[in-house]
Amino acid sequence: MDVKITTEREKEAAAYLEKHKIFDLMRNLTSMLFFYRPDDPKEFLIEKLEQLKQARDQGQKAPSLLSHSNLDAAFGIVDPANERYVTFAQYKQALISLGMKDINECPDGVNDDKITYDTFITEGMLSLEKCSATYKQP
């Protein structure tokens, strides 16, 4: 009986963490923390959490480490010849390397296997927003 208690609690806790996307939240927060390396980590975290709270309540943009320029840079790496097109596999790989999940499997141009720069950026920003919105979706 005592073994069951632990397992049930564990399951509950795991379910809770999953539901509220705690893992993603922590990953985002720690990434930002390690990237900016502020002198006062607590203040910094408080600030980011406030921003996240506002994003959730008022629909503002959630804080995230990546931005438009990063997506730009990523595209530039995958497309060194500056053709402004990448293949679907490259597009997917680039976004995975940036840490995105929930990538749109059918962006514009997937049939020709030619993802344009604009599509790449748009899809990237969408995924980014989903990644940063680390709270329970109502």
Next chain:
Amino acid sequence: MLIFLPPRLWLLESQLFSSEWTTASVPQSRKEREEDFLFFLAKESAAFLLVPLEVPTMEDGVRPLRVPPQMSIYADQHNVIHLVQTMVSGLAVDQPEDPIAYLLLLLQESSVHVPRVVLLGPPAVGKTTLARKLCADLGAVHVTMETLLDDQSQLGERARRCALGRQEVPDDLLVDLIQERLKRADCFNTLPCGGLSTSASRVSGLGSRRTSSNSPAGSESPAGRRHSQTRRQVFARASCLRERGSDIAPASSVLLDAGEDVLLERRRGRRLDTLTGDAYRETSARPRDDAAEGRASDLQRHRCEVTGMSAAYRHVLKTVDGDQPPTDVYQQVVAFLRTRRCSRTPRVLLLGPPGSGKKHQAKMLSDKYKMVDVCCCDLLRWAEADPSWIGEEVRTYLQHNRPVPNGVTLNVLQERLNRADCSQRGWILHHLPCDLQHAKHLKRSLNAPNRVFFLELTDAVCLHRTAAKRTPTDPGVDAATVRECDDNARTVAHALGVYRTHTAGLQGVFPDGVHVDADQDPRYVFEALDRQLTVQTHTH
């Protein structure tokens, strides 16, 4: 405390900062684009994400991610890991509906360094004495069953009624009482420590996370109850109490243990000072045979329940032998409370006079923790063989038979420590040229050591050891070899002199270096070093 976390979260810390993280074998990809891709992003002000730890490459291989040293240093400096741990464990245990608000509240509290202690043990093992001493020294608040019952509030009333009626105080009531007590003003001081003693069958969670700098130490004293609980019941209760106590749980618990006859003996001589409530022992007390039975049954009850309690607290438990003199017990407990296990990339510096066993210790430590053993004597040889720019520089000097200048050796050292294997697995550095400049440079750089050991050895022993190393064992020693030995003795003496002059300076550069007596058996020295590696002392 981190019992309930899903395994992935362990991965985040333990794999990043653990010294035992071994690099996965990786099929080397021809193009290094994938690795470059990430480093490029890092440099071009993009995110360096800590997770995913494994980067899926085009060729379906995995490469372990390399953590830049700045991050490890930052993490050490600001105790980031502990902070994150506290946050996540709080969330996992409390499971609030609004995690963001909860975290905000948590972070706005002043300190997260709160030693909360429960003292467990059979009757008469010395818990009360220990608890009082701890509270006096750490500025703690000692919470016991008696003080809880004396509480003037409504809850206290109910508890008293139960106690008077010879009934068990129900668990919920007890936990409420504890929470109330700990929320009171005197528990809000900097680093107060509250103790709780309950009957042997109940081990409650103590200390609310909300009451910021609050750390209760619990001690157990037998109340007048004679219920024997089965192990399962006890464990169930302990877990329930801990859960119910909304993430109030001790951060450390100490189990004092001693043999039965010792306990019976002590119990006989136990008296309670009526004025101060201190327990003291009369060694020459007439045995009271009528109470002997009571003692034995108490002990038996404790034995039944101790397994349940230890299981409930197994993650933070330390067992201390209660049969030692009280000062020893106290020392051990304080040492335990002040330390906190932390996993980090080890960067160890071993300093010591020639003959103190640095090479031997370095080898043993690096075997155990899979660190890279960097010997400064071999640095130049390594640099010569290295194909990169630093190798070029060193080779030019060596080709022209010129001594390599200090600046270049410093660069070689930095370069070696910056290599992937060193920054991932950690390193242990020894035979540093006894130059203050080297030491200061090292400390200022990104590769500052996080553990410095000074191996202490007297001059006579140094000379003896180095002589023993050099003397050939066979009796056919000719004059030439003896002369060589003398020369070497002079070199050693010179090196020793140099070391001694620099010691004070080195100690100034590394003020938190640990001094270890190297005049013992190498195994003992190794153990001493080992102990220091994984602990981190609180500095308040």
